[in-house]
Amino acid sequence: MKTVLTIAGSDSSGGAGIQADLKTMMAHEVYGMSVITALTAQNTLGVAGIMDATPEFVAQQLDCVFTDIRPDAVKIGMVSNADIIRVIAEKLNEYKAVNIVVDPVMVATSGSSLLNDDAGTALKTLLLPLADVITPNVPEAEVLSGMAIHTKAHMLQAAAIIAQAANTSVLLKGGHLEDSADDLLYTDGVAHWFEAERIANPNTHGTGCTLSSAIASNLALGHSMERSIQNAKAYITGALRDGLDLGKGKGPLNHAYRLWR
Numbered sequence: 655m656k657t658v659l660t661i662a663g664s665d666s667s668g669g670a671g672i673q674a675d676l677k678t679m680m681a682h683e684v685y686g687m688s689v690i691t692a693l694t695a696q697n698t699l700g701v702a703g704i705m706d707a708t709p710e711f712v713a714q715q716l717d718c719v720f721t722d723i724r725p726d727a728v729k730i731g732m733v734s735n736a737d738i739i740r741v742i743a744e745k746l747n748e749y750k751a752v753n754i755v756v757d758p759v760m761v762a763t764s765g766s767s768l769l770n771d772d773a774g775t776a777l778k779t780l781l782l783p784l785a786d787v788i789t790p791n792v793p794e795a796e797v798l799s800g801m802a803i804h805t806k807a808h809m810l811q812a813a814a815i816i817a818q819a820a821n822t823s824v825l826l827k828g829g830h831l832e833d834s835a836d837d838l839l840y841t842d843g844v845a846h847w848f849e850a851e852r853i854a855n856p857n858t859h860g861t862g863c864t865l866s867s868a869i870a871s872n873l874a875l876g877h878s879m880e881r882s883i884q885n886a887k888a889y890i891t892g893a894l895r896d897g898l899d900l901g902k903g904k905g906p907l908n909h910a911y912r913l914w915r
């Protein structure tokens with residue numbers, strides 16, 4: 655069985671973070687493991703509180719995973735402070751981790767910040783260069799590229815800036831642009847658009863976490879980067895189309911939509 659590790663924060667409402675990642679991995683029939691960087695008290699309306707793990711405890715979790723069950727792919731999500739980022743970068747280098755997908759989570763869909771001020775530089779200099787692909791959404795890409803993004807042409811410009819700075823591939827997700835669900839993969843100066851139908855569903859809590867975990871699961875299964883993204887897009891579109899409606903705010907996805915029909 656193929657194995658995938660998520661390094662991310664816990665979402666008490668089960669829609670994003672570690673919980674979304676493990677549900678996605680289960681749906682892809684890979685064995686999911688988790689290193690928890692922070693606990694969040696949150697629901698579909700917003701984030702009420704964050705409690706970071708200590709860097710030492712993050713290191714201990716990483717040692718336990720890598721010395722026992724080696725992951726075929728790694729997804730990294732919420733990493734809220736610079737010390738935790740340093741530990742993760744050190745350990746991924748030490749254990750020569752492969753197929754690394756970094757979702758540079760900065761702000762929750764609800765508007766709450768998930769990244770400390772001091773973590774931005776550490777994220778850019780230590781973590782992004784380790785990734786096989788980085789998956790920013792539009793607001794995150796604006797921060798990383800330093801430019802405003804309103805159109806697909808802007809997405810192309812921003813992806814090129816981020817890819818050059820981090821020296822890796824960038825999948826810039828288009829979900830925050832009006833009327834778009836088209837994502838752009840930018841690798842070595844080559845652009846590839848992944849086009850998808852935009853689903854009329856306001857319940858998008860955890861879509862970014864789910865997409866990055868689905869890409870990591872597909873990479874672990876041995877698919878190419880392009881095929882992995884194509885498959886992950888199909889998965890997210892199907893989960894949105896299912897139309898699950900839970901909670902009082904932006905609700906979560908139904909990860910079981912392919913299992914019981």
Ligand SMILES: Nc1ncnc2c1ncn2[C@@H]1O[C@H](COP(=O)(O)OP(=O)(O)O)[C@@H](O)[C@H]1O
Pocket residue numbers: 763790791792827828829830834835836837850851852853854855858860861862863865887890891894
């Ligand atoms: N309404 C929608 N219909 C179809 N796909 C969507 C929709 N909203 C977002 N997506 C897709 O979900 C994934 C994550 O989207 P995005 O909202 O851009 O990032 P994030 O969830 O990190 O904020 C992307 O593949 C995006 O294209």
Ligand SMILES: Cc1ncc(COP(=O)(O)OP(=O)(O)O)c(N)n1
Pocket residue numbers: 662663664665670671672694731732759761762763764768791858859860861862863864
């Ligand atoms: C613990 C945790 N990690 C990540 C997020 C971000 O999730 P969300 O706000 O739904 O945005 P995307 O997953 O769609 O990028 C979170 N809220 N909590």
